[in-house]
Each structure stands twice: as C-alpha cells, then as structure tokens.
Amino acid sequence: MNSIEILEKLQAKNKNFRLPSGMKFSVEDKVLTIKMEEKGLTSNMQTDDSAFEGWAICLKTLLPEYIDMVKISGDILLSTARNKKEHYNRFIYRLKKFTEIYPWAYTDNYNEEIKNFGKHQLVINVPITDKNTDTEKKIFHKEAKIEKAYCDKYKSIYEAIDHQLPVHLFDKLVSKKENYSITPSSFLDIWSIYKNTLNIYELKTSTNKKVGIISELFFYVNVMVDLMSKNILIPKDSTHRSFENIYSMYKEGKCKNINGIFLTDKLHPMIESEKETLIKTINDGQWSSKIKVEFKHQKVLEYNCLQTSRQIKLLSEPIMEKAEANGPMIIKSNNKKYTIYPDYMLKPICSSVNLYSGIRDFAIEYFKDHDITWWGESGSMPSGHLVSSQIHCLNHLFALRKDDAAIKAIIEKATGLQIKQVIPSPLDKDGGYITFEFVCKNKKLLGEKHETRGAKCTSVDAFVLVETEKEKKILIPIEWKYTESYEKTPKKRARKESIERYVDLANLTSSNLKEWILDYEWDPLYEFARQELLMEQIIAKHPVCGFGYKKKPLEADDFIHIIVRPNDNAEIKKDIATFRETIVDKSKLIEVDPKEFLAPIDEKNLYPELITYLETRYWK
Numbered sequence: 001m002n003s004i005e006i007l008e009k010l011q012a013k014n015k016n017f018r019l020p021s022g023m024k025f026s027v028e029d030k031v032l033t034i035k036m037e038e039k040g041l042t043s044n045m046q047t048d049d050s051a052f053e054g055w056a057i058c059l060k061t062l063l064p065e066y067i068d069m070v071k072i073s074g075d076i077l078l079s080t081a082r083n084k085k086e087h088y089n090r091f092i093y094r095l096k097k098f099t100e101i102y103p104w105a106y107t108d109n110y111n112e113e114i115k116n117f118g119k120h121q122l123v124i125n126v127p128i129t130d131k132n133t134d135t136e137k138k139i140f141h142k143e144a145k146i147e148k149a150y151c152d153k154y155k156s157i158y159e160a161i162d163h164q165l166p167v168h169l170f171d172k173l174v175s176k177k178e179n180y181s182i183t184p185s186s187f188l189d190i191w192s193i194y195k196n197t198l199n200i201y202e203l204k205t206s207t208n209k210k211v212g213i214i215s216e217l218f219f220y221v222n223v224m225v226d227l228m229s230k231n232i233l234i235p236k237d238s239t240h241r242s243f244e245n246i247y248s249m250y251k252e253g254k255c256k257n258i259n260g261i262f263l264t265d266k267l268h269p270m271i272e273s274e275k276e277t278l279i280k281t282i283n284d285g286q287w288s289s290k291i292k293v294e295f296k297h298q299k300v301l302e303y304n305c306l307q308t309s310r311q312i313k314l315l316s317e318p319i320m321e322k323a324e325a326n327g328p329m330i331i332k333s334n335n336k337k338y339t340i341y342p343d344y345m346l347k348p349i350c351s352s353v354n355l356y357s358g359i360r361d362f363a364i365e366y367f368k369d370h371d372i373t374w375w376g377e378s379g380s381m382p383s384g385h386l387v388s389s390q391i392h393c394l395n396h397l398f399a400l401r402k403d404d405a406a407i408k409a410i411i412e413k414a415t416g417l418q419i420k421q422v423i424p425s426p427l428d429k430d431g432g433y434i435t436f437e438f439v440c441k442n443k444k445l446l447g448e449k450h451e452t453r454g455a456k457c458t459s460v461d462a463f464v465l466v467e468t469e470k471e472k473k474i475l476i477p478i479e480w481k482y483t484e485s486y487e488k489t490p491k492k493r494a495r496k497e498s499i500e501r502y503v504d505l506a507n508l509t510s511s512n513l514k515e516w517i518l519d520y521e522w523d524p525l526y527e528f529a530r531q532e533l534l535m536e537q538i539i540a541k542h543p544v545c546g547f548g549y550k551k552k553p554l555e556a557d558d559f560i561h562i563i564v565r566p567n568d569n570a571e572i573k574k575d576i577a578t579f580r581e582t583i584v585d586k587s588k589l590i591e592v593d594p595k596e597f598l599a600p601i602d603e604k605n606l607y608p609e610l611i612t613y614l615e616t617r618y619w620k
Helices: 003-013 052-062 082-101 111-117 142-154 212-228 240-252 269-273 275-283 302-314 348-354 360-369 389-400 404-415 442-446 497-506 525-541 570-580 599-603 608-619
Strands: 023-028 031-036 069-074 105-107 122-124 160-167 169-171 186-194 197-204 257-264 292-298 329-333 336-340 419-423 435-438 460-468 473-480 561-564 589-592
Touching: 003 023, 003 052, 023 052, 031 052, 052 069, 052 082, 052 212, 052 269, 052 275, 069 082, 082 105, 082 111, 082 169, 082 212, 122 212, 142 160, 142 186, 142 197, 142 302, 160 240, 186 240, 197 212, 212 240, 212 257, 212 292, 269 275, 275 292, 302 570, 302 608, 348 360, 360 389, 389 404, 389 435, 389 460, 389 473, 389 608, 404 419, 404 460, 404 589, 404 599, 442 497, 442 525, 473 525, 497 525, 525 561, 525 570, 570 589
Parallel strands: 031 069, 069 105, 197 257, 257 292, 473 561, 561 589
Antiparallel strands: 023 031, 122 169, 160 186, 186 197, 329 336, 419 460, 435 460, 460 473
C-alpha cells in the first residue's frame, strides 16, 4: 500500500483523517515504512513532518489488520548548519529511544547514526534565572498562562510543581559553543513530584491538536528516564524554578515512577478516535524496568486557568481598586488541611473589592440579615477568590434584585415564558424579587440534616418566582457556574445511606428525573439532580415560608431550571449535556451564557455602569 491507499483505509474510519505531506508512508508484508525527509529531520519535533512517533503509534493502533511492524527510514543529514544539526541530533535520540522501547519498531539506515550518538556523555542544563524572569514575555501567551495557573491551582497537592523546565542536552559540558550543544533548547511544560513519583506534563490548548503531542511527551519522559537512571548527568544544582527538588531526586536515586501526562482538552482526531487502545499501545512498550512510565490523558481546566490569569492581571487595573492578592486559602488534600497564599486570592482586608462597587455594601448586609453563608471559609465577608462563582453570580444579578421589570425581561428571554408578574421573594425580609442561596424546608422535603442558606445542603444560587399570563406560578431556580470543571470523584456525602433520601424521590413517577443513576453521585450532576428534586417537592408539598405574619405556603404549578454558564467553559457544557439526557422533560432545563442572560437590559441601555463593569471584568 502506498500513502494514498493507506489514507483511504484511514478515511474509511473517519473522513477527516489526514497524513502529513512531509513523510512518505508505505505498507508491505505488514511492515509500515515511514520515510523521513530533511524538513522533518530538522523541524520542531511537534510538527507533522517530524513527529514520527505519533504517526507510528496512531497508524499501528488504527490499522492493526495491516500493520505489525514499523520501520523508520529516510535521509541522512548532510548539512553542517548548527540549527539543523541540533534538530537532527534530537531526532536520532528520539529514534534510539523509540526503537529500544518498542520491539515492533526498527530502523534500517540510521543504525550507524544511533551508534555514533551513543558516544556522547550527555549532560543537561539547569535553570539559571528566577522562576518567571525568562518567561516574562511568554507568560501572556495562552499556553504559558495556563501552565502558570495550573501550577498555582495544584501546588498544595504536590511536594513540588513548576513549569518551563529547560531541557537542552550537551556533550560533557554545558556550553553554547558549537562543539558542546547536542540538541536545540526546549522547555518541558509542567512537572510535579509526589512520593518518589515524577509527573511530566505536555500541555496543549484546545486549538493545538497535533499528533506531535505524543512525540514531545515521549522526548521529555525519555530524557527524565535517562536523567534519573544517570545516563544523562546534571552538572550542578539550581535553586531556581524548584529545580532543587528534581536534583535531590536525581542525586539520591529516589525516583521510582515517572508518569507522562497529556494535559489537554482536545486531542488530534486520530488519537481521540481510539484513545484507550492507543494508550495501551503506548504503555505496552519495554520501558525502563527501574522506572515505570504511565501515560494518562488528563484534561486541563483551560477556561479556569485563562480566566484566573485574566482576573490576576486585572488587579493592576482601576476596576479592582488596588486590591492586594496572596490572601490565605485553605485547601483539603489527602484528609489534611493546608493553607496556601495564591495570587488569585485577595487578602481578607480587600475581599469586599471582589464585589461590584454598586452592590458591595448592600450584598454584604443582605447576607448578614438573612444568615447566608459566604462561599469558602471567608467568615462574614465575601470570598476573596477571584473566580468564585458565588461572587460572579452576585456581580451579575444583585443590582437587579428589586427591579421586577428587569428580572421579567431576562427571565422571559431565557425561558420563552409570557410573564404577568414577578412575585416577591418567599424567603427574604425586604421584598426583593431574586432570592440568593435559596433553600426551602430541606429537612422536611429532602430529608437533609441542614437547611442553612449557602452551606451543607441543597441550595440554589439564585431563585425567582413568576406568574405567567396563564396564571400559572413557575419556580425558576438559577444555578450559576463560572470556571468550574469537575473530577469524577464521588462525594462522601453522596454515598450509601446519604443518597437513599434522594433515590426514592427520583424514582417517583412524577419526577422529571428518569431515575437516580450512578452519575448523580458526582458533581455537578449531584447538584442539578437535587435542585430538581427540591423544586418537585415544593410543588407537591406547598411548604410554609417567610417571616412572621408574612409566612404562607409556597404554591407553584411547575418549574424551569436555568443553568447560567459561560459559552467558553466546555467542560461544564458537557456536564449539562450529560444531565439533560437523564431527565424526562428536557424543555425544563435551560442553559445560557451570562452575557446573553443579561442581554435584555443591555439592549435597553439599563444599568450601563454595571454592564461596563461586567464587560471589563468578565465578558471581553
């Protein structure tokens, strides 16, 4: 088979599959030959024309009936130009490691080159600058922002975590003179250490979907395997970018495992189509017996990271009023509590600046008067977490709380209802039209142990009660999401006897949930399902709500569940789509972007200062 025939076989599986033009492919007697050309030998290893490891793994996985072995063939570099020679040297190192790891991979005409490469005594450079100095210019690029934000988010979990580790191989001496430099300078995206395990991350944004992610991760993992096996030497220690942790692991021989991790939201379609089989193909190689290598596909919280970076950058702008960051934040990990001081957390004295100035004092008073708990462990003041969804919700909606006309407009647009009137809050003392952190007789209706607004029970971020032109009362629970992305880990509170209280309610024939399913034991589906059950029980039981003489049964005929989430948060959109498939009447679930949700007041030029604030802080 030639390249065209191979492509036909691939496109029978997926018409969008393509092969790179800078390589030649052929199959004969179940041997796939990948012929390299000079362009691929002297290019960045992630490019399509250079990433032979990625194409070999993908084609062997996708066409197992045609391919048993893979042969890497091609041109021998004749150029003596330094930049070309360094890329070529790296290609030979990669090929050497690839053919050592996989018994089904071999080369015919590069064996002498591999033998000559083995004569080098490889040493690696170390960071010589402080953590962000030489990445200062890069930090505003998308991937660099995500790298930094990812490290900040997870630094409490690992013994060490950092990004942009220099990986430049030399012969005997770290020197930029031509006789010593072996490979081009490159940087390992992210690394972390936990209990004698070194994790190596190759990060890509959702728009960077190349097969080369495999080749890059292979290179960095192999360098680290050789490093920890002392086949590559570290000439000296460094206190920059947490490198002393890697040096200690190297010096003392403490590294027992190395994990290679694809850190991305979206993979190349060839990888994605057979991801589990492909990962097995990768892991079935003869990796070092001393160091176990595991490749995992792990999603990066791209929207979270980018929004966090955005909010940190805004701290220097007038909108955040010179608020100071690096406030305390308590993190739970492995049943222990840690206090960290991240740059996305305002100092307690500045935490109120997290709220829009036009609502700041009123929102704080509202929470105090109604015994509502602020998110996190922020006490009687708002959370200083710059991407808190509670703060995000309040900044969007609190200014409208007593404007029934504005609320009517946004709810009508979102739901399609024809609303006769917006009914005052059944819980609040002051007659507003939006209830924040709504709960309602949770002990009686859901069998929960608590009914504290904002904590320890089923609550809804915002709640509106309307009467339609057909004189039907409709409950409008509004769940608000911002940067959330959830690991599929069961909540302790959602196990065994704890969920039994919900199972019977979900299994009622009147419930909009088809039944209580396993997926409901993970957030955010756990939240969505309980919110629907609470609305259903309110409609069925008419609980008495209110204060003093204002107490009266909360009567309603139906509900519409609104989930507000940014269009760019791909992960939460997937979770909502999953939940939608588990409910009977899908028209009862509405999802909308926050900017689109408030579009009716923007179009009427209402609240221009609020809209400017939201545009500047969140929407641009």
